[in-house]
Structures are given as C-alpha cells and as structure tokens.
Amino acid sequence: MSHIFQSLPPVPFLDPGSQEELGWRHWRPEAPVLGRSMAEWLRPAVAYWHSFVASGADPFGAATLPRPWEAMPDAMAGARQKAEAGFAFMERLGLPFFCFHDRDVAPEGASLREGARNLDTMADVLAAHMQRTGIRLLWGTANLFSHPRYMAGAATNPDPEVFACAAVQVRHAMEVTQRLGGENYVLWGGREGYDTLLNTDLAREDAQLGRFLNLVVEHKHKIGFTGTLLIEPKPHEPTKHQYDRDVATVYGFLVRHRLLGEVKVNIEANHATLAGHSFEHEVAMAAALGVLGSVDINRGDPQNGWDTDQFPTNAQELVPVMLEILRAGGLGSGGFNFDAKLRRQSIAPEDLLHAHVGGMEACAAALLWAARIIEDGRLEAARRERYAGAPWPGSLAEIADRALVEGLEPRPRSGGQERLENLVARLG
C-alpha cells in the first residue's frame, strides 16, 4: 500500500560534524550516560495524535496537512491506513515508543458499542505492527474531550450518563493499553474544569473526579495492569480553568482522595509554561513530592498564550529538566513523549521527520550536557554547601530565646546565581 511517508528515508546516524540536513548526531540509543544507556534515560515516544491525526486546522482555518486517511469514507479503512503509514513513519524515525488515545487509532462509531468494537479491531492491527517493528507502547489514554457529549467534562460532568460514557472509554483504553504491553496509562482532564463559576459546583465536581480516579485505580488492580497511572496537569484550554492545573494542585487532589502512591504525573512542558511555571519547576516539584512519572516533551511560544506544542530545539533550555531527572534517578516506567505538532505550514511529508529529529536531538544533547554537569560536580557541591547548616532543634520559643541570647546577626552569603548559570552554559 502506498502512503505519504513511503519515500522518506530511515534517519541515518551521522558523524557529529556532518552537515547533512537529516540525521542523528547526539541521539545514540546505546551510548552510556551515568551508568545507563541514553535510551534507558529518555525512552522517547511518538504521539499518534499530533503525528498522524492532526490536520493543521486551527480556529481560523481548515486542514492543511495531507493526512488522506482522515477523509476516507470508510473510517475503519482509514484507521488501518493510518496505522500502516504511522508505523512506516516510526520505523524510518527509529524511536522505540509511541503513545495513543483510543480515538486516534479507532473511529468513534455510531454508538459506544461500535466504538468499542472499532478499538478492539484496531488493537489487533496495532499489535501486529508493534510485533513487526519492535516499537513499543509508552502509554495509552482515552479521548474524553472531542466528542460533544464531553462539552461539560467527562468525570466531572453534571450528567451521570456522561460519567458513565467516560467509564466505558477509560476501562477499555486501559485494557487495550494492557493488551499492547503499555507501560503507563495517562489521564488528561481535557474538559475537567469549568467555563464559568456561575454554573459550577466545585466541591461536587471534585468529588466526582476523585471517585472516578479511585474507580480507575481499583480497576487497574482488578485486571492486574502493572503500568503506572498518570495525570497530566494543564491550567486551562480548552476550558477557562482545568482542575488538574499543575503538579502542586494535582498533588493536593491525590492526597485528598487517597490516591498518593497510586497515581503520578505526566508533565507537559507547554502546560507548565501556560500555568506560569518553568518546565523544570514542574519536574523538580514532582520529584520533591514523589509523583514524577513521565514527561510530554514540547515547548510553547513565549509570546503567545495558548498551547502551541512545538518541538523543542534549544538543548540548553532543557538542561535544568534533565538535571532534575538525573537527580531523581530517571523516570521509571515513564519516558519522553513528543506531544508536539507540526506548524500548519509544514505540509511536506519530510517535515514530520525533521521535526522529530530536531526534538530528539535537543533532548539527547541536553541529557549529555546535564550528565557533564553532574560529573563536573561543582553545581551539586555548591548546592550541598549552601544547605550544610543543620536547622536548630526545639520549639519556637526555644529557638527564639536562643537567638535572642546569642544576639544573632546572620551573615548573608551570595546565592551565586550568575556563576552557576555560567557553569551550566559552559558545559554545553
């Protein structure tokens, strides 16, 4: 069968100094980095939705990217062609993982039941492609936001019937994920949020969301799925306010509903910045709170206020993130999912290859860079030394009394921020 990615070449491994346009310079899956292979640290994945479903349409204009399978009158035939083209693309690219939503791989159908049948059928198709190519599933998820039924949320929808539809999809998507050997299952609260407080009962919606997650956890254990459950924070868009705003908010939610230890977070770079955080902040916070699971790697536009999901290309920007991940001992079952999409004008088939290669190269370069910083040791030493002092024991009154007796005049020490920033820059 012919398809748009057919004539793309496999991405070659190049000499670092080569000036070829397309090829791997930094990404060497087997290269050792601080005791593991690069592939073990990064576990990169292609996102089925952005790469094979998204059309380049935006709120002001129609599809531009050629994705012929999306227009086929027989939706299941389209789904099959998409899978074939998609795996052909992924083979050429050569990254080890992919991720998908149920509705990316199988059409909605005319009823819940038909949608479920479609997914089962396509799961077999995917399994065959995976078998053939060796490409593995980093995580699966369910699309609980595109269908109009979810316009007021899925688990948080005031209508119990919509909650029930979400249960159908999540149960099935998780089971298919299990069948395909997926290593994680992600929940992104696409429309779990509100557009106006005037019609919203926050406590009720929180209770529904907590109950839903608990049901999912229970079901996971029942079916013996051993992957990690992950919530993906986002502050807003499409709703005015999304409940899973950021890592700290999700942490509070997990504790409140007794889900800590059962659920971690999948941190998206662009969602972090939309929430007013640096990407590294969210990763560091998750590590500190014990909920670091996986990352959706991309970048936003620093001037625009929506989720642009661009491929990263600035390795230095990612170094602080890699530092946090190295310090945390890696992502466990998580990985780096390229939740990134082509610009609307990037309509040539090879653009998708360029985009992924550029993004992957930035990640690989950043990992090596961060590893050099760890090996250099001066950054870690500076931090250790800064916190060398042991906090005083005792009650508030005991500490305060001792301070008054000693007539404390603490001597300020330089934070050395510029020196440390230079140290990072220099090791590039």
Place this chain on the structure above:
Amino acid sequence: MSHIFQSLPPVPFLDPGSQEELGWRHWRPEAPVLGRSMAEWLRPAVAYWHSFVASGADPFGAATLPRPWEAMPDAMAGARQKAEAGFAFMERLGLPFFCFHDRDVAPEGASLREGARNLDTMADVLAAHMQRTGIRLLWGTANLFSHPRYMAGAATNPDPEVFACAAVQVRHAMEVTQRLGGENYVLWGGREGYDTLLNTDLAREDAQLGRFLNLVVEHKHKIGFTGTLLIEPKPHEPTKHQYDRDVATVYGFLVRHRLLGEVKVNIEANHATLAGHSFEHEVAMAAALGVLGSVDINRGDPQNGWDTDQFPTNAQELVPVMLEILRAGGLGSGGFNFDAKLRRQSIAPEDLLHAHVGGMEACAAALLWAARIIEDGRLEAARRERYAGAPWPGSLAEIADRALVEGLEPRPRSGGQERLENLVARLG
C-alpha cells in the same frame, strides 16, 4: 500634635443620590443583609503598611507621598507620630479594623532584642489608640522580607540562624497580636521561594517551611491564642517562584505537613490574578477545600505583570466573590483587609481617604448585589438543577457495562453561561 491627616473631615453618610465627592452611599455598617449586618459580613480593615508606611517609591524612583514620620531621625518618635496620624486617619474613615506587620509599627532597631523592645513599646501605644478609638485588630503579622537577612527566605533560608531570627519575630508578632485582641495571625511568605532552581533544594525548603508552621501552631496553642492562623498565597514577586503559590498549592502543603484544620488562607485579589486565577476562583476553591479564612481586598492592573495593589472600584467585578462568601456563610474571624495602596502620584492627604472610601463602597455595593442574587434565587436554582442527577453507584466495570447495555447517548444541555451572566448584571 499636628499631622498630615489633621484637616481631613470624618467621612459622612450621604443620601445615595448625593453628588458629594466624599461620603458613604452603600456602606451602612448596621444595614441588615441576609440575616447579618453589613459590618458582620465584611469586617473591613485598613492596612497599616500601605496607608502609613509606603512612600510611593518604586523601582524607578524615590518617595513621593508625604509620610514625614518615616524620615524622623528618632525612629521611635516617628513610630509614635505614625500611630497618632494613622489612628487619626482611621477615625475619620470610620472602618472597624486595621492590620499590621511588626516592622510597620515599630522600627527594626540595631539588634533583635532592640527590635523586640521597640515592638513591645509600640504595642502599648497601639493599645491606647485602640482603646480610645474602638478600632480593632483584624490581624497581625511579621515582616520577614524587608531586612537583608531574609534575602534568601525566612523559614526556608538555608542558614539556620535566619530561621531562628524568623522564629523571634513570629513568636513576638503573634504574642503582640494576642495582646491587642487580634482575631487572626497571617503568614505571608515574602521571600519563601527561590530565584533559581540551580541553587535550591526544594524538598529541604519544603521541610523547613512545614516545620516552621508546625512550630507556630504549637506555640499558638501553648500561649492560648484563639485567633485563626492564615497563610497568604502569592505566586511570585519578589522571588521568581513563591512556595505558597495559590490556594490549591497551600492546601497540598497543609495536608503534607498535617496542618489542615489548624491553618486557613488569606486570599489577596491581586495575588490571585498574578497566579493566573480569577479572585473568585481562589475564594471558591478555598471554600470548597474548607480553608477559607480572610481576604486581602484590592485589584491588579489587567495589563501589567506585577502586584499593583490598587483599590477596587468596580462592584460588579466583586459580585462573584461576594456570592462565594455568602454561600460559605461568611469569613468567620476573617474580614476584608484593604491591602491596597495609593498610586504614586496621589500625594494629597485626602487621596488616602478617597481611595478607601471608593474601595469600601465597591465592596458594600457588591455585597448588596450578591445578596439580591441570592434572594432572587434563579442563579442558585439553575445550579442546583444542573447537578440534579445522582451519580451511578458501582465499580468502573459495573458502570461501563450498564452504559453499554443501555446504549447511552447523553443529551447535551446548555450551560446557559450568557443567561446567567445577564442575570448577575441585571441585579446591579
């Protein structure tokens, strides 16, 4: 003794249709609103720092506001004059409460001990003024951010000696608050945050902050202070990232350090908007999470990205906040603290009076407006009806199976946002 507020008139109560510039039209402390007096719902307070200490200086220029006591060579004489002028102002204004930081009312001194002595002395001075005028203390707090020793934080400072200085100040400020009959004690994490992750150990700083708060709670009980402890969230400024980012983040912190039930939040409007939230979101979230304590009433500039602390003047903007507070049954021991400052060009003594009157009028009008909405009943009814459906019982599989059997096709219902917004607008 003469001072700059001497010639200001007491603010008169006016007929609503009067076109006098200065006077009360909406604020009627004794007026009944849904079963309480307006004063009981709002409990408004003057902020000592913005009103009597702030000079109009900004990062680009020197002081403009005449606050002569700040320049007096004898700092304690200045503090006394400030208190006299401040209470004279508050008498003319006629609001029932005020709030202060330790360093607003008493100078730093050359040592911790001298600073403490200064505060004790000034506490007596304040007590006399309070006695004389009947003005009460809504809350006290300690300034743990202006002195250079706190440049890297107070409780989260890597230097245990700085932690100890913070203990001295907080113990004392809380005890003085108790002495003066204060109804709450507030902690704003002025520099509890970081400027760069490169030199920061998030987990260590979180542990220190948690320990500090626990020490404060323990001390509160030891001394029998019955006021409410409050944390005031802010996302950034002065630091790049403040730990007490927003209500949801503080909630997670409280749970993590077993402080839920002991500490609530003081929500500032401008801090909410800096964090990317609406003011009403933060209030609603705090109410839903059971931590709503008090509010710092002001507004930010929608175009600028720092804490402008302006007086509110648009009552309709405050209606959603008042609705949440009415629904929550009020603020308990909390109130509406005008954490708002004059614009730098507002150098006339009467400007401070105009500013507070405008802000108070907006709050009073918004309270009455929200009460009309509650009494009208249609907004509440719309919300009740939206959530009328009872969630289904059962496990994920049970719910999903039933949904498949029933062949669910949930019928979407209008969210009616524009209709509800009109309902709110119409009742103004």
Place this chain on the structure above:
Amino acid sequence: MSHIFQSLPPVPFLDPGSQEELGWRHWRPEAPVLGRSMAEWLRPAVAYWHSFVASGADPFGAATLPRPWEAMPDAMAGARQKAEAGFAFMERLGLPFFCFHDRDVAPEGASLREGARNLDTMADVLAAHMQRTGIRLLWGTANLFSHPRYMAGAATNPDPEVFACAAVQVRHAMEVTQRLGGENYVLWGGREGYDTLLNTDLAREDAQLGRFLNLVVEHKHKIGFTGTLLIEPKPHEPTKHQYDRDVATVYGFLVRHRLLGEVKVNIEANHATLAGHSFEHEVAMAAALGVLGSVDINRGDPQNGWDTDQFPTNAQELVPVMLEILRAGGLGSGGFNFDAKLRRQSIAPEDLLHAHVGGMEACAAALLWAARIIEDGRLEAARRERYAGAPWPGSLAEIADRALVEGLEPRPRSGGQERLENLVARLG
C-alpha cells in the same frame, strides 16, 4: 421554512425594574443622549460569522451548536437557509445592523469563479432580506484566512498567485458591500504575519501589504464606494505575530504607505487586550491619531491568552471607552459590531438571544453612564485644569537657561486617580 430560531420571541422593551429574563432595559434606540439618539451613537451590529456560522468547535473538540445549514450537502441551499434563519434571528433581536465576510454568506465553491458566482447569488438573497426587514449592513469583509491557500498570508503571501486570489476576493467583497449599501469595508489581516522569522522577509511582506492596501483604496475610488476603509488590528493568533498589531502599529503602516486619511481602524476589545492594552487605550489612541473608525465589541478572558470573543456584560468596564467615543464626537460611519460568540456549551437557540441582549444592554448602560459623567463635568474639568499650564516657547537652550535662572523647583500636584475613579464609579 422552519429553523432553529423560529420559536424565539421578539425581544420586548421592559420596565427597568422588571425581573423578566429577556428584554431591553437600557437599550432605547430613540432615547436622546447628549444631542443624538442612542442608536446614532452606538449603531450596533450582529456578526454573521459568530452568530450563524460558528459551530462551537474548538481545537480540542467538535461542533456543539446546532447550525444545521452548515452540514447541508447542497452548500448554496445551506447558505439560503442560513440567511433566512439569520435574518429571522436578527428581526427578533431588533438591532439595526449586521456585518459579514464573503465566505460567511456564500460557499467557497470549487473555483474562484464559482465562489464569486455564489457570492453574487447570495448578495441578492441578502438584499431581499435587508429590504424586507430594514436591517442594514454596517460593513462587509473578505475571509482571507480560512482557505488553505492563505496559510502563509494573503496580501503578504510570498506566492504572487495567492496575492492575486486575495485581490479577487477583496474586490468582490467590497463591490458586494457597496451594492448592499454597506457603510464601511473592513480588512482583518487574518494571517498577515509570520510564524517564524527564519523564513520571513519583513520588508518584503510590508511592501506587499502596503501595495495591496493602496490597490484597494484606488479601487474604492474607482467604483465610487463611499464607505470607510478600516483595518482591524490584532497582535497574534492565528500567526505568532500579526503585522497589524495594534492601533499605533497600524498608524505607522498607514503613514509609511501614504494611506493616512484613506484608512481608519476597527478596534476589537479582545484584540486590544491580547496586545497588552486596555480597550479604552486603543480607542483613545485612535482618536488622538485621527484614525478612529469603528469597534468590534466583545471581551476576552482575563486569565486566558487567546481570543475568547465573549459578550460584554460589565457596563462599568466600558465606560472609559464610551467616554473616549463621546469626546471624539462618535464613530461616524462606524458602529458597535458584536464580534462575540456563544460559549461552546450554550447550545440552546435562545442562548444567542440572551447573549446579544446582555451585550447590548451593557453597551447602552455604559453610554448613559458616560454621558452622565460628561454632563456632571467634574472629570473633564479635572483634566482641563491639569493641563492648564502653557508650555514655554523657545529652543532647548533657551528653556534650560531660563529654568536655571529661575532656579525651578516644580511643585508636584496629585494625579487624583482614586478620586477620579470614584467619580466614575459613583455615576453608575
């Protein structure tokens, strides 16, 4: 023919104290306001695209609003039904004007020529509806952004063929606007901008945009169209950077290409705020620069970073805008176009009526409010007095020498911002 707006009632004029949900309280077209009727000041219009074309789809989900004509297999039959339903809606609403893009009213067709024929046919259909209902055309425009051919811009597209397609559409849309008695013709640079500077030649694109506008002006005069040409500024979205960023930027463009006096601006509230301006700033700037033409009235979400195009409901927010328009002597041939759309969950037919009524009421109330401020006179007097001083004559040296001789020590005067804000609030 039956359609979704059929059962909607005409909006009644109500007593201001009435608690009916739907009706006019402030909007009284004939009511005199500072020497004109309210209708003459405001000239409100319904936007064909948001009201009758937009489907509620967003980047994360499918259409929710019932707009059955959009799905009809015969696109021209759909266009006719849309026009019938649209005018039926507008009759019930009762506002005097509407606005449209060529592609809102007539389908694209399979070729430029077919698209043109469709537009001609539909122009006759619209003319008949206008004749029948008395509803007039405030402005027409061409959609140069939805079709994939415009993905890299229209007039600024590097491909001369796309420039030529834009010429076809704009010529035709302007001629149809003339035929229908339109009072203005608007150009919104939908994709006139860039996504990355790496592939962009700013000077070349500026030259193309300048040439295009000059061709349009020349054509306008050739055909004797007497309406006003208007550029609508927007800072970004869909592109990263739009060339017509804001009023000041468009002003510079007009001067550079000798278009001042020929072209004015159509200011959209939400575009102003996306550009980091207040709405009133843009209106005041346009008035000061002599290019104030018309306004697209709506509002953005203060927390989100994209064009939410919500209906305004807070009259006080609009008072500064109305003040500027009153001072400028009105909008001339311009008006208030509701470039505002329903929230995605507002799927009931009556929601569209509620939305427009709420928006119109806010505008009418704000106009009356601003008129009271003008009549009160104190705000204008304060401003006059502030600028009473006459600048000194002479060269830099003469002024400086005189200042040194006089030993100037200028006495600062209060800006009185809070007092003036209160004055505005009080007259509500």
Place this chain on the structure above:
Amino acid sequence: MSHIFQSLPPVPFLDPGSQEELGWRHWRPEAPVLGRSMAEWLRPAVAYWHSFVASGADPFGAATLPRPWEAMPDAMAGARQKAEAGFAFMERLGLPFFCFHDRDVAPEGASLREGARNLDTMADVLAAHMQRTGIRLLWGTANLFSHPRYMAGAATNPDPEVFACAAVQVRHAMEVTQRLGGENYVLWGGREGYDTLLNTDLAREDAQLGRFLNLVVEHKHKIGFTGTLLIEPKPHEPTKHQYDRDVATVYGFLVRHRLLGEVKVNIEANHATLAGHSFEHEVAMAAALGVLGSVDINRGDPQNGWDTDQFPTNAQELVPVMLEILRAGGLGSGGFNFDAKLRRQSIAPEDLLHAHVGGMEACAAALLWAARIIEDGRLEAARRERYAGAPWPGSLAEIADRALVEGLEPRPRSGGQERLENLVARLG
C-alpha cells in the same frame, strides 16, 4: 584607595576547553567574523547604573549589594569613589565601552544648578579615568524618572516647569556625552506615559513629547554633536502605559513628528519581551524600518511580568538577533550595552564579574554561531527561494481579472519551519 573590586583579577583569555570558572572562551575581540572583528560587531558596554549604583533593593526589601559609595555622607566623594571602583572593575573586565545616566555619575544636588555643577565636575573625573584606561563611552543619557518632580513624566508632564527641568538635564547630559566622545545619546521615556487615562490628554502629551525631541535634535545639530540619537522603547513599568511602547510605535511617533532620519532606536531585550515581542522581532522590525540603532542586551524572566534585566546566558536564544544584525550590516555607532543587573542575592564582588563574563560569552558565541549560519548559506537560500516569485503588476481589477481568467489554484509550499530551526540548532 581601597574598594570592593580591588581584589578581583583581570579576566583571562582561556583555552576553550578549560574548566576554569572565570575567563574568556568565546570573546576574542580581535577575531575576524565575516570581514570585521568581533569587537567591531558587538561593541559591548558596561551599564554604570546597574553595576555601580543599583543596590539590590526591590519593592519588598532593602539594599543587599555592598555599594559603600552610595551611603557616603559627602555625595561627591561617593561619586568619585564610585568612579574609581567602577573603572577598576571595568579594567579587570576588559570590555571597551560603558554607558551612564547623569545621575549615576553625579549627585542630584540641592538645586538644578548644583546638580549641573556636580555633573561637570564628575565629567572631568570620568574623562581622566577614560584617558587612563582607554575605556570609551558608548552612550550617555539623563535620568528623568527617579526624582519626584518627574512622577507625572518629564517631556510629557502637564507642568511646563517640569518640562523645563528635563530640558536642563538633557541639554547637559548630551553636552557631557559629546565632551566625553560618546557615540550615541539615548532617551528612555522613564515616566513618559500614563497611570490612568482618566486624567490624561494623549494628544497633548504626544505633542509635548514630539516637541521635546525636536528641540533635542535641533540642539544636537547646534552643538555639532555627531553621535546618534536613540529612543529606547518600553511598554510599561513604571507607568501603566509608556508612550514609546515598541519599535513600531516609536516609528509612528518619529514619522508623525518629522524625526525619521534623525532618531533611531535602542532595543532592550527585556523591554521587547514585556511588550509581547521576541527580542529578534524588535531588531528585525527596526532593521526593516531603517531605525536600528543599538541594543540593551539582557533577558527577562519568562514567568514573571516585570523588567528583571538578567544577564543572558543562552547563546542559541540570541542567534536570531545576531542574524538580523549581521544581515543589517551591524549596528553602526551602536553596540551591546549590558543593561543587566545582579540578582539581589549575588552580593559577592566577584559576582559582578561572573555576570558580565557569562553575558559577554553568550553574545560572542551567538555571533560566531550566526556567522556560521550565514556562511553555511542554506538558511539565506531558503528565504530567497521562498520569495522568488515576483508580484504581479497592475491594478486590483487587473490582478483579479487575470486570476479569474487563469483559474488560479495556488499550490501551497511548506514553510519548513522545523527544518530551518534544526539548521540553526545544528550549527551551534
């Protein structure tokens, strides 16, 4: 005389692979880059104000940086010591230029005349240091924002006496700049803007600003100063809205007041981003409009909304800026002024050295990187090819008619954004 920078070493030139903390790796002033030396392209300057005046104070806290001269009771003695320490620092750093405000180098004094005398005296002191060290003046400017008299603006102040004070300072600062061989004179509209439109007459303030600039231009020619006059855009802060918002706004102002050809722009990175632009956008726009003069090199915090003025350390971020400057043929008399300040905790004397070295290294590396891109040629070729098509001649009707006759269906071409971004990243 001893001072805080005394023990700092001169910054050594290091081998690129060296792991020394402090030293030059990329900055090689004499190294040839596309036909000029690196020093000729960059012309870097130290900012007197941030380096030797700024204290680390922020709106929430007192000075932290040791700048003992600022506290000396004899202000002129302080100014002399500051100059000595400052030049000692600059000698060790080894960059060729510096920049200053009148009030950075000489105290205000008790009157305009005394301030002027102080400046004259200090000009001689600076001249001697410049003579001794060979450090040159990139530009001078006047501080028209710190003194309370400027709280409502300088040239735009409603009070003619304040306008006259501004004339005194600007005349003098420009003459001193000329005396010291300064190559440019900069005007930053510190408070030329407004805090509220309610008390503002935009047209009047625009007229005053235009007149002032014209007086300055006239005086420049009268005294035969051959440097370039530069306006520095900024969108807000300290005022709500500054008139010199961004490059496009300043361009319109220059045209309106017939100043084009006389005045160019000094673009600050952080001001660009505060205005919602990328730094490279502003530089490219200035180049396209023929007003590119100089740059203030720094960076903002992507998460915070005020002017953080940090030192750049990410070379890749600066590559697009360097590309624009290389294409524009350089900055002429302009240069790279480090308008960047230490973080408040960077209190060690060597921190100032680290900060400048890191910033300079980022600029030098970015220049070399951009030069490699130019030499590689593929980026330029891609852009040339994209614009290869010649726009059609003729009127709107002629172009439209031809398009219809030809039945145009333009073939979309890929914008290739990801490929070009990779090309840039790869040449690092």
